[in-house]
Amino acid sequence: MELRAFWSIFRRRWLLVLIPALVVAVFSVVTYQPPPAPGFNVGVNFIVAQPPTPGADLADQERYYNWLGSEYIVNGLTDWAVSGRFKTAVSHQLAQEGIDVPPGSFSVSADNVRSRLQISIQHGDAATLAQVMDAAITVLSEQNAEALPQLGGETAVLVQLDDPIVTPLPRSLSSLLDIPLRLAIGLAAGLGLALLVEYLDPTIRNRKEAEELGFAILGEIPKKGRGEK
Numbered sequence: 001m002e003l004r005a006f007w008s009i010f011r012r013r014w015l016l017v018l019i020p021a022l023v024v025a026v027f028s029v030v031t032y033q034p035p036p037a038p039g040f041n042v043g044v045n046f047i048v049a050q051p052p053t054p055g056a057d058l059a060d061q062e063r064y065y066n067w068l069g070s071e072y073i074v075n076g077l078t079d080w081a082v083s084g085r086f087k088t089a090v091s092h093q094l095a096q097e098g099i100d101v102p103p104g105s106f107s108v109s110a111d112n113v114r115s116r117l118q119i120s121i122q123h124g125d126a127a128t129l130a131q132v133m134d135a136a137i138t139v140l141s142e143q144n145a146e147a148l149p150q151l152g153g154e155t156a157v158l159v160q161l162d163d164p165i166v167t168p169l170p171r172s173l174s175s176l177l178d179i180p181l182r183l184a185i186g187l188a189a190g191l192g193l194a195l196l197v198e199y200l201d202p203t204i205r206n207r208k209e210a211e212e213l214g215f216a217i218l219g220e221i222p223k224k225g226r227g228e229k
Contacts, residue, residue, distance in 0.1 A: 013194035024186035038169040042133045043120040045161040048073045071115045080147035081110035093135040133164045
């Protein structure tokens with residue numbers, strides 16, 4: 001079917017094309033709720049500076065085992081930082097400071113990137129998030145012996161590489177495109193409805209359609225042009 005034929009169909013059935021989109025638009029306006037605030041994020045990087053064994057010399061082999069041990073410790077701390085027990089420990093640390101932040105009110109993600117511990121925390125309030133990160137740093141630095149029994153009760157030494165900076169999270173793409181996508185689907189449904197009605201309509205509108213049905217055309221009454229009576 002040529003584009004001109006499509007245009008002719010849509011010009012005749014324009015109301016059918018618009019009705020689904022209008023219904024979707026009205027429904028979206030009536031049920032619209034502002035998307036929730038995206039919240040805030042803060043991240044900090046650590047490395048483990050595990051000291052050498054007391055009394056041991058600083059031979060190359062000893063240095064190697066210190067670095068290797070530090071890498072394993074980072075792996076263990078990464079697993080601990082994303083656990084529920086870590087979030088509970090952070091909540092308890094905040095409670096000792098008189099700050100009530102339930103463990104389920106913030107999310108923690110952590111990763112081991114080239115033996116470096118990256119921890120990221122998200123929360124809906126910037127001020128509370130800064131307090132949560134401070135408590136998380138304290139828990140990571142002072143209470144990690146519980147998560148690392150291989151150290152025999154000793155605390156791994158963490159070196160903080162950067163200061164925590166709270167930044168707002170960008171809005172999700174789905175929240176920005178929600179209504180436009182609905183309208184696009186409504187228009188697509190309207191176009192499909194118009195084509196279906198046109199396909200089921202038995203009306204013959206022009207000479208070409210009559211000839212395609214096998215009729216012999218004996219004469220044709222031209223349409224009146226604009227301004228003609």
